[in-house]
Amino acid sequence: MCIPEFFIIRQPERMFKAMTAIETKNLTKTYRTRVKAEGLAASFRSLFKPVWREVGAVNGISLTVEQGEMVAFIGPNGAGKSTFIKMLCGILYPTGGSLSVLGLSPVKERRKLAMRIGTVFGQKSQLWLHLPAVDSFTLLGAIYEIDDRERRRRVAELSELFELGDFLHTPVRKLSLGQRIRCEVAASLLHDPELLFLDEPTIGLDVVVKQALRELIIRRNRERGTTVFLTSHDPADIEQLCKRAVVIDRGDVVLDSPVERLKSDYLGKKLVEVKFASPQTVPEMAGVTVLTKEGGLTAALTVDTARRPIGEVLERLSLTGSVLDITVSNPPMEDIIAAIFQKKPEADQ
Amino acid sequence: MKKLRKYAVITRISLQNAIAYRAAALSRFGFYTLFIYIFMMLWRAIYKEGSVHGYSYEQMVWYLIFTEFVGFSCGTGIFNAMNEDVKSGAVGYLLGRPVHYVLYQFFNSMGQMLLNFASFGLLAALLGYLFVGPLPGFTLARVPAVLLSVALSLTLHFFFLMLIGLSSFIMEDNTPLFLIYQKLCFMLGMLLPVEFLPAWLQPVAKNLPFSYIFWAPAKLFVGGDAGLFWTLAPRQALWCAVSIGLVFFVYGRSVRRLQVNGG
Numbered sequence: 001m002c003i004p005e006f007f008i009i010r011q012p013e014r015m016f017k018a019m020t021a022i023e024t025k026n027l028t029k030t031y032r033t034r035v036k037a038e039g040l041a042a043s044f045r046s047l048f049k050p051v052w053r054e055v056g057a058v059n060g061i062s063l064t065v066e067q068g069e070m071v072a073f074i075g076p077n078g079a080g081k082s083t084f085i086k087m088l089c090g091i092l093y094p095t096g097g098s099l100s101v102l103g104l105s106p107v108k109e110r111r112k113l114a115m116r117i118g119t120v121f122g123q124k125s126q127l128w129l130h131l132p133a134v135d136s137f138t139l140l141g142a143i144y145e146i147d148d149r150e151r152r153r154r155v156a157e158l159s160e161l162f163e164l165g166d167f168l169h170t171p172v173r174k175l176s177l178g179q180r181i182r183c184e185v186a187a188s189l190l191h192d193p194e195l196l197f198l199d200e201p202t203i204g205l206d207v208v209v210k211q212a213l214r215e216l217i218i219r220r221n222r223e224r225g226t227t228v229f230l231t232s233h234d235p236a237d238i239e240q241l242c243k244r245a246v247v248i249d250r251g252d253v254v255l256d257s258p259v260e261r262l263k264s265d266y267l268g269k270k271l272v273e274v275k276f277a278s279p280q281t282v283p284e285m286a287g288v289t290v291l292t293k294e295g296g297l298t299a300a301l302t303v304d305t306a307r308r309p310i311g312e313v314l315e316r317l318s319l320t321g322s323v324l325d326i327t328v329s330n331p332p333m334e335d336i337i338a339a340i341f342q343k344k345p346e347a348d349q
Numbered sequence: 350m351k352k353l354r355k356y357a358v359i360t361r362i363s364l365q366n367a368i369a370y371r372a373a374a375l376s377r378f379g380f381y382t383l384f385i386y387i388f389m390m391l392w393r394a395i396y397k398e399g400s401v402h403g404y405s406y407e408q409m410v411w412y413l414i415f416t417e418f419v420g421f422s423c424g425t426g427i428f429n430a431m432n433e434d435v436k437s438g439a440v441g442y443l444l445g446r447p448v449h450y451v452l453y454q455f456f457n458s459m460g461q462m463l464l465n466f467a468s469f470g471l472l473a474a475l476l477g478y479l480f481v482g483p484l485p486g487f488t489l490a491r492v493p494a495v496l497l498s499v500a501l502s503l504t505l506h507f508f509f510l511m512l513i514g515l516s517s518f519i520m521e522d523n524t525p526l527f528l529i530y531q532k533l534c535f536m537l538g539m540l541l542p543v544e545f546l547p548a549w550l551q552p553v554a555k556n557l558p559f560s561y562i563f564w565a566p567a568k569l570f571v572g573g574d575a576g577l578f579w580t581l582a583p584r585q586a587l588w589c590a591v592s593i594g595l596v597f598f599v600y601g602r603s604v605r606r607l608q609v610n611g612g
Contacts, residue, residue: 091444093605114447126442128362130369135362142358143446171369 019103021195021227022065022088027097029058029083029251057083059251060097067102067194070221070228072242072259080251081231082121085197088229089119102195115144118193120185122200129173133164133183136172137190144191151190158186161216162209177204185213195227196220202234214240235336247340255340262336270303270310271329277322288313302331355448356456363460374464378472381421385476388413388540402544407481408571414480415570416539416563418473419499422466423506427458428527431514440607451600454511462503484571491569494578498566501585506534506562508592515596518603533557538564558588 035053036046058080065071075081086092088101090110099106104113127136134155141151159165162182167175172183181204188196196217202210218241220226232238238245238259245262247255257265274282281294287307291300303313310328317323367374389410396406404412431454434440443450477484513530516523537543537559543551554560565581573581 086441089441089445091441092607110444111447111449114445117445119442119445121438121441124437124439124442126439128366130366131362135365139358139362142355143448145352145355145447 019067020064021067022101024061024063024099025097026060026062027058027099028060028095030095031055031057056251061253067227068225070242072238072245073231075248079248082199085199117195118188119197120188120201122203126187127172127183130171132169133172134168136187140187140190154190162186178206181205182209198230200232202237217241269331271331272301272303273327274299274317274323275325277324280320280322283316359456360459363457367461367464385414389480407485410481411477411484412567412571414473414477415567418469419502419563421469422462423503426461428510428514432517435517451596495570498569498582501589502562502566504589505592508596511596515599515603518607533559534562561585561588
């Protein structure tokens with residue numbers, strides 16, 4: 001994959017300035033919603049005497065993200081992820097608490113901040129549906145005050161990276177979802193932002209484009225020190241892009257830990273796949289669950305490392321004398337996220 | 350300079366987008382023609398008795414053609430677009446850009462308005478000539494004053510529609526506000542000249558902004574003189590300033606209460 005030149009030009013002032021990219025203290029956002037009981041009579045009552053309820057979308061989140069970090073911000077639907085991101089972008093005003101993004105106040109300096117951040121809301125479009133994407137790029141170039149020559153160069157490079165050439169001049173409404181989202185992401189990178197808010201960026205993308213996008217984001221982070229704040233339901237996005245994960249539920253942070261620790265702490269399990277030279281039965285061990293049939297040439301097992309150290313298991317397997325290959329891996333992120341969301345960590349079970 | 354240029358590009362791209370809607374433009378032409386024809390028939394029946402309130406039949410048809418031309422030039426797209434942006438959550442993208450939301454919406458609508466102004470202007474002139482012939486007493490010397498008055502009325506109409514559109518930031522359904530505004534405009538100048546209203550209502554209408562959207566430019570077009578221009582245009586300008594000021598004030602207040610659907 002070819003990385004465009006403008007993505008790999010180093011900016012020393014950005015690379016080496018130790019700075020906090022995001023800082024929030026007790027940030028809250030409360031919505032007022034109308035509550036109505038079931039039935040026609042309740043509808044009439046509500047007409048004359050409406051009942052309002054305060055709903056806390058974000059309930060006192062304190063979070064610090066250093067410049068250059070890649071943070072996964074995960075949680076179930078309705079947890080408050082998008083509301084939190086929109087407050088960081090200055091789109092929504094907080095109800096309480098304080099926040100600073102790239103040293104600026106999103107509330108008071110929204111437009112100044114907008115020049116330095118990029119956003120992708122995977123399920124919303126920023127492109128003009130009846131015009132080709134290239135026209136939207138022209139508009140965004142003007143909005144972000146990029147001169148025409150530079151904009152043309154960046155569009156050409158993004159077009160090459162995301163392979164937009166075939167449909168760059170096709171009206172957006174006639175593009176497939178995958179093609180449109182490729183255009184959306186390219187549009188968000190046009191002004192080379194310092195901080196990227198990616199809200200479900202890979203939704204609807206095919207595997208190849210997802211991978212290309214991840215590689216691009218990693219490269220930008222490494223070369224330019226770009227901070228990435230990501231929400232995604234795709235575990236591969238989180239595993240491959242982020243070193244730190246912040247998990248929220250009902251507007252509160254329930255976990256803030258390195259992605260690696262998240263995996264080991266939450267499930268405390270390893271997945272072991274073994275290939276034998278001759279049919280074998282895996283010896284019985286406490287804390288080990290065999291997932292495949294006995295007496296085969298391959299076996300898959302899960303190891304609860306809290307009850308049985310992985311080294312012991314590997315030792316016992318090697319004693320069978322016919323092991324050709326062993327692979328030890330972490331469980332898929334789907335399982336980890338599911339366990340956190342359900343608040344049923346398997347380690348506690 | 351770059352800051353000004355961005356708004357010019359917004360207008361250019363929105364003009365390109367408006368041109369891409371060929372089928373929509375043709376259907377609006379059809380609707381405009383049908384509307385004028387139906388009301389022309391109505392006025393023909395009414396005018397069998399002679400002139401009404403100082404307007405001849407030809408003047409009345411041209412008045413109708415002109416007010417509808419102003420209405421179609423501005424359209425109501427801004428109101429619908431702002432509502433849709435809030436409902437779909439797309440407003441998040443707009444507010445996250447380094448542009449002023451109100452200015453973005455104004456220059457973004459300008460493309461469609463320019464196209465409407467040119468195309469409906471030609472259609473209006475064509476229909477007027479075909480249906481009733483040239484407007485009696487009209488001279489080219491009247492054009493600059495009429496154009497200025499139309500520019501003011503389009504600005505006034507646009508900012509009132511935007512004001513109602515902004516209410517979607519805090520109201521779940523703002524359609525009733527729009528309907529009330531639409532009916533006030535319709536009755537206070539769009540369908541009927543202010544002179545057709547009951548005597549007690551005429552001074553009221555002349556002190557409200559709605560008459561200055563349709564009645565003022567149409568009155569100048571069908572029979573205005575320089576004196577009338579200097580009476581009406583300053584009032585139009587005053588209401589423009591009020592509506593623009595209100596939009597910026599309400600935007601500043603309502604954006605703090607915005608709730609974006611879908612998170």
